[in-house]
Amino acid sequence: MPRVGQTLTIYGRGFCSASPCSKVVLTIDKRWVTKAIRPLHGTFARRVRITQAPGPHMIRASQRGPDGRLIQFGLRIVFGPSGRE
Numbered sequence: 001m002p003r004v005g006q007t008l009t010i011y012g013r014g015f016c017s018a019s020p021c022s023k024v025v026l027t028i029d030k031r032w033v034t035k036a037i038r039p040l041h042g043t044f045a046r047r048v049r050i051t052q053a054p055g056p057h058m059i060r061a062s063q064r065g066p067d068g069r070l071i072q073f074g075l076r077i078v079f080g081p082s083g084r085e
Contacts, residue, residue, distance in 0.1 A: 001080040004054055007047045012061045012073060015039040020066035027060050028052055039063075054081040 002008045015024055016039070023036035024044060033048045044061075057079060062072040 001078060002050055003080040003082055004050050004052065005082040007049050009045055009047050010059060010061070011043070011045045012039070013043040014073070015042050015044065015061070015063055015071060016065050017042050018066060021071075022064040024061050024063045027062075029057050030060075050079055052079055054079050 010026060012024060015021075023038050025032060025036050026034045026046060026048065028048075029052065034046050037044045037046055055078065056076060058074055058076055060072060060074040062070060065071050
């Protein structure tokens with residue numbers, strides 16, 4: 001279980017790498033956690049520091065495809081307390 005204060009690597013695939021597509025935005029509970037990402041061959045990997053409170057959270061990666069439709073994947077995850085709690 002990832003803990004508050006640790007870093008977590010988020011991997012994504014199945015995204016659009018073409019220039020008409022937007023960059024991928026990573027959010028945890030609707031809050032941006034990194035700069036927007038341009039996928040390479042439809043995939044990406046990005047490390048983020050966990051700053052949210054312990055408990056369940058939603059990680060979401062989303063972008064707009066060439067036709068304007070939303071491409072989105074989500075994962076529900078539980079963060080544990082930091083080692084100091």
